[in-house]
Amino acid sequence: MDFFYPNRTNMMWEVFGEVFFSDPERLVDVEHKCFRQKEIEQLLIDKGIAIYDTASAVIRLQCNASDKYLKVVEKTNLTLLLDKIPLCHDVVCTGQKSAEILCEDYGVELPAIGGRSNPFMIGTHCMILHRMPSTSRAYPLPLTEKARYYKLLFKDIGLIS
Numbered sequence: 001m002d003f004f005y006p007n008r009t010n011m012m013w014e015v016f017g018e019v020f021f022s023d024p025e026r027l028v029d030v031e032h033k034c035f036r037q038k039e040i041e042q043l044l045i046d047k048g049i050a051i052y053d054t055a056s057a058v059i060r061l062q063c064n065a066s067d068k069y070l071k072v073v074e075k076t077n078l079t080l081l082l083d084k085i086p087l088c089h090d091v092v093c094t095g096q097k098s099a100e101i102l103c104e105d106y107g108v109e110l111p112a113i114g115g116r117s118n119p120f121m122i123g124t125h126c127m128i129l130h131r132m133p134s135t136s137r138a139y140p141l142p143l144t145e146k147a148r149y150y151k152l153l154f155k156d157i158g159l160i161s
Contacts, residue, residue: 010135010136010137011135011136011137011143011146012094012135013027013028013035013036013040014027014028014143015135015143015146015147015150016040016043016150018143018144018147019147019150019151019154019160020043020047020154020160024143024147026039027039027040027043047154047159048087048159049159050085050088052076052081053076053098054075054076054078054093054097054098054101054102055072055073055074055075055076055097055098055101056074056075056076057072057073057074058070058071058072058073059071059073064138067095067096067097070097072097072101075101075105078091078102078105078122078123079122079123079125082122082123082125082127083123086125088125088127089125089126089127089128090127090128090129090130090157091122091127091128091129091130092129092130092131092132092153093129093130093131093132094132094133094134094135095134095136096134099111099129099131102129103117103129106120106121106122107120108120108129110131111129111130111131112131113131113132113133113149114131114132114133114149114152114153115130115131116128116129116130116131116156117129117130130153130156130157132146132149132150132153133145133146133149
C-alpha cells in the first residue's frame with residue numbers, strides 16, 4: 001500500500017529522497033500520485049528515524065496548512081513515546097508550532113532554523129532539539145534549500161557522512 005497524496009502539500013519525502021538518494025522523486029510515485037510507502041518505511045528503519053507529531057489532536061481553524069490557524073487540542077506525551085524508543089537522543093521539529101510547543105513544555109530556548117538546543121530532559125531522556133524548516137509547500141523555501149538544512153542535520157547526528 002502506498003501513501004496517497006491528493007494535493008501534495010508536504011515535501012518531506014522529496015527532501016528525504018534528495019538527502020539520502022540525491023533524487024527528490026525516489027520516494028514519490030508521481031505517475032500514480034502516491035508516496036512509496038515500503039521504500040519510505042525501509043529507509044526510516046535502516047536509518048533509525050522515528051516520526052511522530054508534537055500534537056496528537058488538532059483543529060484547523062482555517063482550511064490551510066498554516067500553523068497560525070492551528071489549535072492544539074491534545075499534546076503528545078513525549079515521555080511515554082520516548083520510553084518506547086530509549087535509544088532516541090535527538091528531536092527534530094519541522095515547523096514553528098511544534099518547536100514552540102516543545103520549547104514551552106520543556107523550558108528550552110527556541111533555536112534558529114537549522115540550529116539546535118543545548119541538551120535538556122524529557123522524563124529521564126537527555127535530548128537535543130534540532131529545528132528544521134517546514135517541509136510544507138507553503139513554506140517559501142526551494143526544495144534544494146530545505147534539503148541542504150536536512151543534509152546538515154543528518155550529518156550532525158551521524159546518519160550520513
